[in-house]
Amino acid sequence: MAVKYRDYYETLGVSKDASQEDIKKAFKKLARKYHPDVAKDQPDAEERFKAVNEAYEVLGDPEKRRKYDTLGPGWQQGQDFGGGSGYPGGDYEYHFGGSTGFSDFFESLFGGRGGGGDPFGAFGGARGARRPHSNRPMAGEDIEADLLVRIEEIMNGSTREVRLARPTGDGRPGKESTIRVKIPKGIAEGQRIRCAGLGYPGANAGPDGDLYLRVRLERHPRYTPDGHDLDSELVLAPWEVVLGASVTIPTPHGEVKMNVKPGTQPGTKLRLRGKGLPTGKDGHGDLYVTVVVEFPEEVTEEEKALWTSLAEKTRFRPRG
DSSP: OEEEEOOOOHHHHHTTTTHHHHHHHHHHHHHHHTTTOOTTOOTTHHHHHHHHHHHOOOOOSSSHHHHHHHTTTGGGOOOOEEGGGTTTOOOOOOTTTTTTSSHHHHHHHHSSSSSOOOTTTTTOOOSSOOOOOOSSBBBBOOEEEEEEHHHHHHHHHHHHHHHEEEEESSSSSEEEEEEEEEOOTTOOOEEEETTTTTSSSSSSSSOOEEEHHHEEEEEOOOOEEEEEEEEEEEEOOOOHHOOOOOEEETTTTTEEEEEEEETTTTTOOETTTTSSOOOSOOOOOOOOEEEOOOOOOOHHHHHHHHHHHHHHOOOOOOOO
């Protein structure tokens, strides 16, 4: 399988020597722009949002970023990237066709990892069922891959169709098939979904290995998961924190009205009970909202005069 190289730096609009903080800022900006709930008038918004998520999944993780960078300058010229059994550690080809939420390119690098595999845990993944020296049955190796899941999917549970091509017992690529994977309500980041018997084939009538799909929560422009809790930001104007305000806060459960008390300080964390992710059948975590104050970057002459008047008349002195 040959797939096209993806320039994740270009996707996020950052240079290759960008800091992790710059990468994070670029992702947040683009995620807000292309999130399907926001960019409903853009037909390609969902695909752009997925591409931004995938780029941040790699560049936002220093270890994955290092592995990605080892591809070298030759791959940045748009050459095809050959995955599967042509790479070290991959006797058999096992790929998902990008249906785990990631592209074929991502799957070629980071998908289909097994118990053996190359030192990168990629490039075709595991070795499958090792060829035994006897006729004794030998179990096939398990496969592990990431499954990109949206927060909205785990609120009530969902079902995902995943396309995969398993190798045959003699090492030849098998036919592509589609399986239905149940995403349980409330499943957390890092937990695995077991698909029994869908790993590498066993040898000499040995049992096939299993496929484990490890949940990776899609980065959201509003929420950052912390277990079953969610962290978010509430952006306020300076006069709103001084005078107080009634604001509408979006949550995965719908919008919630909240009163911000006068004098609320930046960095204050407000708690919305039960507005986080599911913890089981009926329970939910909490949503924590951190107050952030945003100031205008530019002001009109009239606004400047008002700010100047306020500065002259106020008794507030932040430095004593």
